[in-house]
Amino acid sequence: MSPREQLPQLPAAQPLLIGIDAGGTRTRAYCADAAGRLIGTGDSGPGNALGVRPDALVRHLKQALTAAMPAEVRGRTAAVAAGFAGGGHGRGRENAAACLTRALEALGLEAVAMEVYGDAEVAFASGPGVPSDGLVLIAGTGATAGRISGRREVRLVDGHGWLLGDEGSGFWLGREALRTALRAVDGRGPRGLLVERVLERIAPGWRRADGPPAVDARQLRDVIADWAYSRPPAALAGLCPLVVGAGEEGDPSALALLDRAADELADKLAALDAGHGELLVATGGLIAPGGPLADRLEARVAPMGLRMVAVRDGGVGAVALAGLLTHRLI
């Protein structure tokens, strides 16, 4: 949490507040005092409420909670608010609530007030003043936009994952980088800096300094396919930095991809019928403060009349929601 994202001062209370932000790659717990001052954080493995098996999700929650809270203060825990990717409604929310209950019981915290949210809800609550209504956009490995009303998501756009959507996400950028390389190898597209970087990452040494390449076009096709199909699709997001780097050096293919990604993200917001002056909370690696698409996104949402605030993650919001839970303000 940066100073700028410091929690608003909540009504004083001795107890501790726990916020959890559980996403597709990481489960992170935040422990704060009633004034929102951070006491500890703890990380563990994936926390998607629809994609992680219950036993693993319980284990990740316990690990993150244990690491975030010194044992001697655990008894002071008053409330836990947890946001899960896939946990905003329906079966995902039920899964998440059941797993969180088991994790809290295992830590002797069964009497603590708890509430389950979607990741979009805790991200939005990380905005200024623990806002209750507006738009949220998450662009990390995946990409989801949502409308929040009364601190609950009432509409979602995209977030359909690598097979069906997430255009403009980190996965999407990584996959498009690979596709750009394959088009070049197939003789269907230009072979610029981005393509060189991708080929060098996936087939190091494929081109010798002198003489013909060590690997011909048909072999390159196979090497790229082997690389891509031998890992989980979401791992293609790992190629994102190559796109960002090539873009910074002016590669036209990379710049075009980054612009298209920002267009795709803005399109999701446009589908939410934004009103003039509405708050947009933006988070996820691509659009969090300093993220590679943050400026591009801001340039696209300003003409839509949106007031964009970028936050690092949903941790601040989860802790704030725990505070509101304690005080029965919601």
Place this chain on the structure above:
Amino acid sequence: MSPREQLPQLPAAQPLLIGIDAGGTRTRAYCADAAGRLIGTGDSGPGNALGVRPDALVRHLKQALTAAMPAEVRGRTAAVAAGFAGGGHGRGRENAAACLTRALEALGLEAVAMEVYGDAEVAFASGPGVPSDGLVLIAGTGATAGRISGRREVRLVDGHGWLLGDEGSGFWLGREALRTALRAVDGRGPRGLLVERVLERIAPGWRRADGPPAVDARQLRDVIADWAYSRPPAALAGLCPLVVGAGEEGDPSALALLDRAADELADKLAALDAGHGELLVATGGLIAPGGPLADRLEARVAPMGLRMVAVRDGGVGAVALAGLLTHRLI
């Protein structure tokens, strides 16, 4: 084999010829006499040379061969030519050759002449007169274009599979149908006949005749995601008939998808620098004779000066290549 695709009369010989066409979903063996007259066929499971484990591939080859050849004629086998998806070069070709050798040994056919081809090569050889030079396009579950020279593939375009390419394929059409449905559910696109058909397939009864829908938009999102992510991606090709059917009834979204698919297929050919009057052999469920994209493709390749011939599959070509092998014509 339709009469139109009957093999050319090869130089007479007593021995039998075996052709194999092994693709991502099926391995099919053809047994013919030296004049190309079909004696038997046999089917088995997937035969992709890069995607099927060796033991399974050997088993599928043996099953298909056994079913195609009456036991009493097996000893008359003179040559086997086998085309494998992924088997045109490199590691895939080595895998295919090793597995075919094992299968033939198991059937007591270790002395038989054999040769391994890519699926594009046997498909092209199914064209009129066992042609040796030109273009080939396969559009079934996947989509690959290639240039054939001396009956061997010398260049490939696409065929990169569901994660990285295959635009215009059956998988691609099925995925786009799902994406069209998701855009409608998200309020980002029209809800026409194609969308209704997809939703009814995936979430039967989601809408009641009277009253509000049994399933709301957020639940539909989850139902669609559960359906799509719980099966192999290539299985999305199973939605293709919904697109074709909705297109026949004039649904604009379906018609637009079918047109885009044909555009994507023609784009692959354009990358192969086709010369005027060159032969194009087209096969695969979408563009084989009577296939739903056959007319659209023909309309796009005619202005390119290509002479398109659609064939049902690579079986005729595989048998013909076996015949050429026997006679040492190649």
